[in-house]
Amino acid sequence: xxxxRFLALGLAVGSLLGIGLYARRSKxxxxxxxxxxxxxxxxxxxDSPQVAALLAHAREALRAAGA
Numbered sequence: 044x045x046x047x048r049f050l051a052l053g054l055a056v057g058s059l060l061g062i063g064l065y066a067r068r069s070k071x072x073x074x075x076x077x078x079x080x081x082x083x084x085x086x087x088x089x090d091s092p093q094v095a096a097l098l099a100h101a102r103e104a105l106r107a108a109g110a
Contacts, residue, residue: 072088072089072090073088073089073098074086074087074088074089075087075089075094075097075098075101
């Protein structure tokens with residue numbers, strides 16, 4: 044009986060941890076993808092200080108486009 048309680052508790056804790064990790068992973072992260080004429084690509088992450096000004100312009104463009 045005691046082992047069933049530990050099993051149920053372990054299952055509940057594991058489920059909560061799984062839900063938390065899934066929710067954390069599925070959050071949308073902002074990034075900017077720069078495509079060049081030669082076919083190359085650079086992906087800049089939003090948490091970079093160099094990208095802050097570029098992200099502001101990108102948000103404004105998306106808002107103007109109605110996206």
